[in-house]
Amino acid sequence: MSTPISIPLLVPELPSPQALLPYLERMHAAQHYSNFGPLVKELEQRLLERFASHSSEPLALCTVSSATLGLELALAALNLPPRSRVLIPSLTFVATATAVLRAGHIPVLGDVDGDSWLLTPATARAAATEADIDAVLPVAAFGVPHDMGAWHAFHEETDLPVVVDAAAGYGSQWLDAVSGTAVFSMHATKSLPAGEGGFVISRDPALVSKIQQLSNFGINLNPGASLPVGVLGSVGTNAKMSEYHAAVGLAALDCWAEGADRRRDRHAALRTRLQAVAPPGTIRWQAGIGAVAAPTLLCIRLLDSRQRDRLERICAARGIATRRWYQPLMARMLTVASHCVCLPTPEATSIAYGMCGVPFFPGMTDVQQDALVSALEDALA
Numbered sequence: 127m128s129t130p131i132s133i134p135l136l137v138p139e140l141p142s143p144q145a146l147l148p149y150l151e152r153m154h155a156a157q158h159y160s161n162f163g164p165l166v167k168e169l170e171q172r173l174l175e176r177f178a179s180h181s182s183e184p185l186a187l188c189t190v191s192s193a194t195l196g197l198e199l200a201l202a203a204l205n206l207p208p209r210s211r212v213l214i215p216s217l218t219f220v221a222t223a224t225a226v227l228r229a230g231h232i233p234v235l236g237d238v239d240g241d242s243w244l245l246t247p248a249t250a251r252a253a254a255t256e257a258d259i260d261a262v263l264p265v266a267a268f269g270v271p272h273d274m275g276a277w278h279a280f281h282e283e284t285d286l287p288v289v290v291d292a293a294a295g296y297g298s299q300w301l302d303a304v305s306g307t308a309v310f311s312m313h314a315t316k317s318l319p320a321g322e323g324g325f326v327i328s329r330d331p332a333l334v335s336k337i338q339q340l341s342n343f344g345i346n347l348n349p350g351a352s353l354p355v356g357v358l359g360s361v362g363t364n365a366k367m368s369e370y371h372a373a374v375g376l377a378a379l380d381c382w383a384e385g386a387d388r389r390r391d392r393h394a395a396l397r398t399r400l401q402a403v404a405p406p407g408t409i410r411w412q413a414g415i416g417a418v419a420a421p422t423l424l425c426i427r428l429l430d431s432r433q434r435d436r437l438e439r440i441c442a443a444r445g446i447a448t449r450r451w452y453q454p455l456m457a458r459m460l461t462v463a464s465h466c467v468c469l470p471t472p473e474a475t476s477i478a479y480g481m482c483g484v485p486f487f488p489g490m491t492d493v494q495q496d497a498l499v500s501a502l503e504d505a506l507a
C-alpha cells in the first residue's frame with residue numbers, strides 16, 4: 127500500500143467567494159460574460175498601469191485564455207515564415223515547445239545558464255553559432271526574471287525577435303527595456319491566479335492588436351484598421367478571456383501585494399532552514415530566486431541524481447510530495463524532440479539530474495516544514 131501524501135507540493139490560493147462577489151455582481155448587472163467585456167477591460171487597464179510604473183516607454187497589453195495560447199498567438203503575430211526556427215530552453219514546461227510547434231515552427235532546444243537556469247542572451251549567442259535561429263523564446267524559469275535590457279541589446283545586435291515566456295513571472299518580470307514582449311500565465315497555480323488565463327504585454331502596440339484579433343478568431347474589431355470591423359482579417363482561434371476569469375483576476379489583483387509579501391518571506395525562511403541542515407556545498411538554489419516577488423514553487427538542486435533519488439525516496443516514505451519540474455528535459459521528451467533541433471545541453475542536463483521540487487505554500491504549518499527539513503537532513507546525512 128502506498129503512503130498517503132500528507133504534505134502536498136503546492137496549494138493554490140485564489141480569492142474568496144466574498145472577494146469575487148462584487149465583480150460577479152457587476153458582471154451579472156452588465157449581462158456581459160465574454161467578448162472583451164468591462165471586467166476584462168478593467169483587468170487589462172490595471173495590469174497595464176502596474177507595468178507602466180516599471181517602464182519609461184508606452185506599453186500595450188491584451189488578456190488571453192491561457193499563457194499557452196498567448197505564446198502561440200504571439201508567435202503567429204510575428205509573421206515568421208512557416209517552419210522558422212525558434213530557440214527555446216530545453217529546461218522548460220512543455221507548453222513552451224508545443225506553442226512553437228502549434229504555431230507551425232521548429233523548436234531549437236538550447237542550453238541554459240548553469241546558475242540562473244535561464245536561456246540568456248549569452249547562451250542564445252552560443253546556440254546561434256550551432257544552428258540557424260529565426261526567433262528566441264526565453265523562459266523566466268520558476269519566475270526568475272530576465273534582464274530585458276540584455277535581451278534588447280541582443281535584439282538590436284541580431285535583429286531576431288524575442289518573446290519571453292514569463293508564465294510564472296508576474297510581479298518579478300517587467301519590461302523595463304526599450305523593446306520586448308512577454309507572456310504571463312494566470313493559471314490557478316501562478317502568483318496572480320484567475321483559474322485559467324494569461325496576458326501578453328509588449329512595447330509593440332501593433333503586435334498586441336494582432337494578438338487580440340487572433341484571440342477573437344481573427345475577426346477585425348479595430349475601427350482604425352484598413353479592414354471593416356467584423357471582417358475576418360486572419361486565421362485565428364478563440365483565446366478570449368471570459369468575464370468570469372477576469373473577475374477572479376481582478377479580485378486576485380486586489381490582494382496580490384499582501385499575498386506576495388507572505389510568499390516571499392516564507393519562501394526565504396524555508397530556504398534558510400533547508401540550507402542550515404545541508405552540509406556545505408551539497409545544495410544550491412537557482413540564482414535570482416530571491417528576486418522572485420511571489421514564489422509559488424521550491425526547487426532544491428542537489429549534487430547529483432543519486433542524492434536527488436535518495437531525497438525523493440525519503441520524502442515518499444514520509445508522505446511528502448516531490449516533483450521533477452520541467453522533466454524530462456524537452457530534448458528527452460520523444461513526442462516533442464522528434465520535431466525539434468536538439469543542441470547539446472550540458473548545463474540543463476546537469477541541473478535536471480540534481481533538481482527536486484519540494485512542497486512550498488504560504489500556509490505550510492511548522493510541522494510540515496519540520497518534516498521537509500528533516501527529510502533533507504536525513505537524505506544528505
Ligand SMILES: Cc1ncc(COP(=O)(O)O)c(C=O)c1O
Nearest residue numbers: 192193194219221293311312313
Ligand atoms: C514556462 C511555462 N510556460 C507556459 C506555461 C503554460 O501556462 P498556461 O497554463 O497559462 O497555459 C506554463 C505553465 O505552468 C509554464 O510553466
